[in-house]
Amino acid sequence: MPKIVVDNLRKTYGDTVALDDISFEVPAGEFVIILGVSGSGKSTLLRCMSALTKPTEGRVLIDGEPMVTTQPEVAMIFQQHNIVGDMTAYSNALSGGINRAGLIESVLQLQETSEKQRALEALDTVGLLDEAEKKARRMSGGQQQRVGIARALVQQPEVLLADEPVASLDPGSAQDVMGYLERVATSRDLTSFISLHQVNIARKYGQRFIGLHDGEKVFDGYRDELTIDAIDRIYGDIDTEGMFVMDEADASTRRPGDEGTEASL
Numbered sequence: 219m220p221k222i223v224v225d226n227l228r229k230t231y232g233d234t235v236a237l238d239d240i241s242f243e244v245p246a247g248e249f250v251i252i253l254g255v256s257g258s259g260k261s262t263l264l265r266c267m268s269a270l271t272k273p274t275e276g277r278v279l280i281d282g283e284p285m286v287t288t289q290p291e292v293a294m295i296f297q298q299h300n301i302v303g304d305m306t307a308y309s310n311a312l313s314g315g316i317n318r319a320g321l322i323e324s325v326l327q328l329q330e331t332s333e334k335q336r337a338l339e340a341l342d343t344v345g346l347l348d349e350a351e352k353k354a355r356r357m358s359g360g361q362q363q364r365v366g367i368a369r370a371l372v373q374q375p376e377v378l379l380a381d382e383p384v385a386s387l388d389p390g391s392a393q394d395v396m397g398y399l400e401r402v403a404t405s406r407d408l409t410s411f412i413s414l415h416q417v418n419i420a421r422k423y424g425q426r427f428i429g430l431h432d433g434e435k436v437f438d439g440y441r442d443e444l445t446i447d448a449i450d451r452i453y454g455d456i457d458t459e460g461m462f463v464m465d466e467a468d469a470s471t472r473r474p475g476d477e478g479t480e481a482s483l
């Protein structure tokens with residue numbers, strides 16, 4: 219049985235069709251990148267998958283069960299980190315257990331020792347154990363996003379959703395955070411959906427790619443299928459030259475006349 223089924227998902231806001239009849243199935247453990255320009259529907263798709271937004275039509279199934287409300291098995295990481303600057307990295311991570319432990323226990327840090335242990339392990343996983351007692355606001359954007367990942371892990375999710383997790387980061391930090399996300403997903407066997415608009419980063423880390431354009435699914439395939447033509451379909455009229463990092467293995471994906479146009483970012 220697929221881990222996640224997105225079944226004829228449609229979401230409209232007045233006259234705006236944010237998602238238009240989106241369907242796909244993803245087996246457990248896949249690392250899926252959602253690609254598309256701003257406004258293509260990436261956030262709406264992830265919000266529907268986490269039950270933060272109710273679809274107009276269609277449904278999302280996790281392990282065959284409809285997702286009608288948010289649940290701890292599905293963790294969401296946001297672009298703006300959504301962590302509390304005045305709290306330490308440890309306290310922020312620990313607050314990820316809020317769905318399981320309850321609000322009061324979480325605020326008073328009355329969670330069980332096992333939960334506290336999990337927070338420390340999660341910080342260790344994202345390379346921040348030594349910074350556990352540091353206030354989040356004194357950390358870099360990349361470190362804050364890694365705290366956000368740690369917090370999501372404390373929730374003990376099976377599915378990880380990340381909405382533009384590296385959009386506000388410099389290229390080095392963005393790669394750093396994507397590397398941690400990939401390693402965490404592999405080591406904890408998470409089914410992951412990461413929305414990105416940077417094609418070069420997507421190609422480096424993604425296993426499978428779902429491309430959205432104006433709310434429609436225009437691509438669904440694995441790394442070797444993400445050709446320049448596919449990128450063109452996802453990005454439409456936008457000049458995609460320079461988005462595509464070629465390597466030896468990509469030679470077969472070149473279009474006639476593309477010789478010499480590869481760009482490295």
Ligand SMILES: Nc1ncnc2c1ncn2[C@@H]1O[C@H](COP(=O)(O)OP(=O)(O)OP(=O)(O)O)[C@@H](O)[C@H]1O
Pocket residue numbers: 231234235236254255256257258259260261262263382
């Ligand atoms: N709460 C809302 N109310 C009205 N329209 C919305 C709302 N949320 C999204 N939209 C519209 O739905 C469409 C898809 O938006 P969405 O945020 O999902 O795209 P996106 O690909 O995530 O863009 P970005 O990368 O800028 O976040 C856009 O036209 C957007 O204006």
